Amino acid sequence: MRLSTSLLAAAGAVPLATAQLHELAVKAGLQYFGAATDTPGFREREPYPESYSQYDAILEDPKEFGQTTPTNGQKWLFVEPEPGVFNFTEGDYVADLANRTNKILRCHALVWHSQLAPWVETTEWTKEGLREAIVRHITEVAGYYRGRCAHWDVLNEALDEDGTYRKSVFYNVLGEEYIRLAFETAAKVDPEAKLYYNDYGIERPASVKTAGAVRLVKMLKDAGIKVDGVGMQAHLHADNHPSEADLINTIGMYKEVVKEVAFTELDVRIKVPVDEQKLQWQSECYQKVVGACVKTKDVCVGITIWDFYDPFSWVPHVFPGNGASLLWFEDFSKHPAYDGMVNYFGELIEAQDGNATCS
Numbered sequence: 142m143r144l145s146t147s148l149l150a151a152a153g154a155v156p157l158a159t160a161q162l163h164e165l166a167v168k169a170g171l172q173y174f175g176a177a178t179d180t181p182g183f184r185e186r187e188p189y190p191e192s193y194s195q196y197d198a199i200l201e202d203p204k205e206f207g208q209t210t211p212t213n214g215q216k217w218l219f220v221e222p223e224p225g226v227f228n229f230t231e232g233d234y235v236a237d238l239a240n241r242t243n244k245i246l247r248c249h250a251l252v253w254h255s256q257l258a259p260w261v262e263t264t265e266w267t268k269e270g271l272r273e274a275i276v277r278h279i280t281e282v283a284g285y286y287r288g289r290c291a292h293w294d295v296l297n298e299a300l301d302e303d304g305t306y307r308k309s310v311f312y313n314v315l316g317e318e319y320i321r322l323a324f325e326t327a328a329k330v331d332p333e334a335k336l337y338y339n340d341y342g343i344e345r346p347a348s349v350k351t352a353g354a355v356r357l358v359k360m361l362k363d364a365g366i367k368v369d370g371v372g373m374q375a376h377l378h379a380d381n382h383p384s385e386a387d388l389i390n391t392i393g394m395y396k397e398v399v400k401e402v403a404f405t406e407l408d409v410r411i412k413v414p415v416d417e418q419k420l421q422w423q424s425e426c427y428q429k430v431v432g433a434c435v436k437t438k439d440v441c442v443g444i445t446i447w448d449f450y451d452p453f454s455w456v457p458h459v460f461p462g463n464g465a466s467l468l469w470f471e472d473f474s475k476h477p478a479y480d481g482m483v484n485y486f487g488e489l490i491e492a493q494d495g496n497a498t499c500s
Contacts, residue, residue: 162479163207165486166443169435169493173245173443175208176200177406178238180231184213185453195473196450201242208245208291210405210445211235212455215248216256220282224260224274227281236289247405247445248290250297250339251279252323254309266314275311275319276326283330294339294372294405295327296320302342304353320357321366328367339372339405345383346390358398371395372405375430376447376456379411379423388433396440404430406447408466409478410456415465423465424481431482435489 166174178200179186181193199205213219214231221227232248239246252275261274283293299320301307311319327336338361343354354371361368373391377383383391395402409426411419434441448454449468456466468479 160483160487161202161204162482162486164204165483165490166435167207169486169490170438171434171441171443173208173445174206175210175245175247175443175445176206176449177210177212177249177445177447178235179212179448179453180214180234183231185455185458189452192450192452192473196453199449199469199473201238203243206244206449208247208443208445209235209239210247210249212249212448213256215282215286216250216253217261217278218256218258221278222258225277227285229282229285232282232286236286240289245291245443246289247292247403248283248286248294248334249405250294251282251327252295252299252311252319253297254307254311255298257310262310266310268315271311271314271319272322275322279323279326280330283327283334287331288333290331290334292335292337292370292372292403293327293331295336295368296323297339298341299338299357300340300343300350300353302350304349304351304356317360321361321364324361324366324368335369335401336367337370337372337403337405338368339374341374341376341406343371344373344375344377344391345387346394351391351394355394355398358395362398368399370399370401370403370442372403374406374447375404375408376406377409377426377430379409379419379426382409382422382426382429385429385432385436388429389437392433392437392441396437399440401440401442402437403442404434404444407444408447408454408456410460410463410466413462413464420465420477423476424478427468427478428481428485431485432489435486 162174211232214235219231299307306312338358343351358368392402409423411423434444451465451467452471454466457464468476
């Protein structure tokens with residue numbers, strides 16, 4: 142049951158007419174509700190310069206989004222395009238935005254098999270040479286951003302769909318050692334940042350990939366290596382997504398091995414054409430993520446959507462026939478999922494206030 146505006150206002154919740162996502166998330170007990178972003182003029186953003194002003198006003202609103210992540214600017218391809226040559230221009234755009242607008246900054250990603258600089262994949266590596274390249278990269282990048290990143294996605298998508306290790310250039314040369322090396326180095330370089338393993342397809346409790354993520358983190362913990370959290374990317378489908386109970390159970394599995402989890406790249410793609418039924422399924426999916434995180438707020442620290450404006454989404458470019466995965470349409474009207482989350486946050490806040498009163 143969804144509560145009416147009058148009931149929520151009477152309960153002391155933020156009025157739904159003016160409530161915004163980060164504001165509600167914090168009131169519900171989370172650290173943040175955030176949106177990832179990218180450098181203007183590049184990639185998905187390039188065709189839409191007329192949208193930048195309105196987009197920026199929404200992104201920078203502290204009540205709407207209290208956290209951000211650079212979708213691309215800190216990846217190997219951009220920060221170390223040549224061996225030992227570093228360029229932080231794109232990463233700085235988002236880091237500076239976070240600082241200017243007082244947002245929590247999640248940094249992403251130190252070691253990933255994709256969007257590598259070409260030289261990483263074409264070099265004939267010795268074990269020692271690749272070890273040195275990994276340590277240099279993490280030392281320079283995490284060192285440059287030290288003190289600014291609340292969280293670091295140290296390792297991204299190291300698992301294949303069956304839960305075994307992905308046969309990346311790093312794994313093929315060093316095996317499991319590269320995972321330990323990445324986390325050990327990151328912990329030395331930025332000891333204050335929360336260090337995460339981040340992946341997609343690890344949101345369902347019965348998934349072999351979820352089991353693989355638990356196994357990977359446990360391997361690090363058993364070796365005495367710092368790993369603070371698991372990031373569930375949560376690139377989900379409107380017509381087939383985990384239940385709230387499934388998400389809660391999965392978070393419980395991660396709680397056995399780490400102190401915190403986060404939804405790090407949330408979007409909910411729809412098979413085009415978009416219609417009312419599909420938007421309703423999408424709204425339900427977004428609400429289930431909100432409910433799961435709030436109901437496990439002792440471990441789930443927050444939710445980040447993978448940008449918020451449909452034209453800037455990666456989804457149509459990678460999954461043809463899918464789209465409308467975010468919360469604002471091209472004309473800057475909101476998806477029903479936005480109000481669905483606002484209402485569900487309000488219900489959860491009202492329930493918490495009621496329980497506090499009873500106790």
